[in-house]
Amino acid sequence: MALTVLLGIFWLIAVPFGLGIFPCKLLQKKYRSPGMIFAVGYLIMMALFECEYLPALLLGMHFKTLCLIFRLSVGFLSLAFAILGVKDVKNIALPKMHPYFIAFILLVVIQCFARWFQGVTDGDDAFFLGTAVNSYFDNSMYVLDPYTGFETGLDVRHALSPGGVFLAYLSNCIKLHPAITGHIVYADILLVLHYIVFYNIGKLLFPEKEENAALFADFVCVFDVFGNVSLYTTATFLITRTWQGKSVIANFCIPFAFLLMLLLIREEETGKIWRHKRLFYGIAAGTTMLAALTNATSGLLLLPPMFLLGALIVGEYRKKWSVLPVTLLAILPVAIAALVYKIVT
Numbered sequence: 001m002a003l004t005v006l007l008g009i010f011w012l013i014a015v016p017f018g019l020g021i022f023p024c025k026l027l028q029k030k031y032r033s034p035g036m037i038f039a040v041g042y043l044i045m046m047a048l049f050e051c052e053y054l055p056a057l058l059l060g061m062h063f064k065t066l067c068l069i070f071r072l073s074v075g076f077l078s079l080a081f082a083i084l085g086v087k088d089v090k091n092i093a094l095p096k097m098h099p100y101f102i103a104f105i106l107l108v109v110i111q112c113f114a115r116w117f118q119g120v121t122d123g124d125d126a127f128f129l130g131t132a133v134n135s136y137f138d139n140s141m142y143v144l145d146p147y148t149g150f151e152t153g154l155d156v157r158h159a160l161s162p163g164g165v166f167l168a169y170l171s172n173c174i175k176l177h178p179a180i181t182g183h184i185v186y187a188d189i190l191l192v193l194h195y196i197v198f199y200n201i202g203k204l205l206f207p208e209k210e211e212n213a214a215l216f217a218d219f220v221c222v223f224d225v226f227g228n229v230s231l232y233t234t235a236t237f238l239i240t241r242t243w244q245g246k247s248v249i250a251n252f253c254i255p256f257a258f259l260l261m262l263l264l265i266r267e268e269e270t271g272k273i274w275r276h277k278r279l280f281y282g283i284a285a286g287t288t289m290l291a292a293l294t295n296a297t298s299g300l301l302l303l304p305p306m307f308l309l310g311a312l313i314v315g316e317y318r319k320k321w322s323v324l325p326v327t328l329l330a331i332l333p334v335a336i337a338a339l340v341y342k343i344v345t
Contacts, residue, residue: 004174011071011173012189016041018078021085026280028273031203031263033093035196039256040284042193045074046166047290053162054337057142057154058344063135063165067172095199100214107221108195111239112188120183120240128244131164132171132178141165160341163245163295187242190252194238195221197255204262245296249303253292257303260284261310265317278326286330293334300338304331 017034020041024032049070056066095101130146138144142159145152171181198220202213227235237247260281285307292299311327314320 004176007174008176008185012170012185013038015074015078016045018082019044019074020081021088022081023280023283025085025088026276026283028277029091030093031200032088032091033095033200035095036200037092039193039196039200039252040287041078042189043253043256043284043287043291044077046294047287048074048077049166049169050162050290050294050337051333053141053165053294054160054341057159057162058341061141062139063141063168064139064172066141066165067169070169071173095214096210098211098214100211100218104195104199104214104217104221107218107225108192111221111225112191115187115191115242116184118183118240124241124244124246127158128164128167129179129182131158132167132182135165135168136171136178158297160338161245161293161295161297161299163248166294167243182243190242190248191238194251194255197252197259201255201259201262204259204266207266246298248295249292249299253288253295253299253303254306256288257285257306257310260288261314264310264314264323274320278320278322281323282326282330285327286333289331289334290337293337300334304334307331 017038018041020037020039023040023044024037027036052070052073053066056069127146131142134144134146134149135141138149141162142155142165143151143153146164167182167186168178170186171178174181174185176185195217199213199217202216203210206212206216224235224238227233228239230236234250237244238251241247242251263277264281289299289303289307292303307327307330311323314323
């Protein structure tokens with residue numbers, strides 16, 4: 001158990017945080033918070049997994065071989081980014097401990113604790129966790145039926161998006177069963193990432209007072225807890241399907257896309273500040289789209305049109321059309337991944 005905790009702290013917290021340090025150097029200090037660094041780090045990790053998983057799948061590699069290669073690459077990249085950005089650690093903007101923010105922390109902790117005692121019996125969970133369990137124990141990727149365990153050949157419909165395989169990779173890192181990793185460990189991390197994004201959205205919506213950002217996040221927490229009014233609301237997906245691919249897209253990737261748009265449109269900047277922010281936007285937009293594709297194929301259809309529309313709005317409103325080619329470049333890796341997969345399969 002102690003080994004699992006230590007491995008979890010390293011691979012699920014320290015490594016993603018290291019990945020986010022260097023890209024967040026491009027942000028102004030007021031936006032360079034620990035939460036933003038952690039969220040960007042997870043997006044980079046998910047995106048990098050898609051980039052390494054797809055060639056491994058097409059080359060017929062075993063799951064454990066992919067895990068070894070990915071651990072080496074993501075560990076090296078995290079260390080390199082942490083070293084490159086270590087000088088700016090002192091410039092990280094820490095949140096102020098006022099009553100609204102403390103209430104926000106308590107609400108998130110309560111939800112994370114409640115998450116441990118929930119059970120889900122939907123078909124999507126059977127598929128998602130079934131895929132993770134097959135990969136973890138059979139050392140294969142998308143060649144076994146997740147419902148029966150029988151060999152079926154490559155599942156062309158789902159294989160472009162390795163959400164279940166990514167969960168199996170996390171389980172492999174911390175030496176824990178995928179069902180426990182998904183329902184408890186990864187689910188709590190995704191809850192935290194969801195609320196980090198909305199807290200940072202609040203900071204952009206209410207830049208005058210940081211207390212209002214925390215109050216905004218408090219309301220989001222309450223709406224999520226009592227948002228189970230339909231099977232299809234994002235709150236229902238967040239609370240009951242936290243670790244599933246569609247939920248990750250709806251509650252992490254899409255809100256982060258809105259966060260990036262608000263970051264571009266919120267303030268008038270010129271010169272170096274604008275160029276740095278535009279570069280950060282390009283990096284984060286590309287990784288967000290790849291991260292969405294990692295979790296579910298619907299991310300391929302949802303995120304690129306969102307970013308294109310957002311770029312057109314920002315270009316017209318701010319008269320800075322340089323955002324459009326940056327957005328097209330960010331979409332390119334997703335388009336290439338989809339094209340290669342379509343041609344090969």
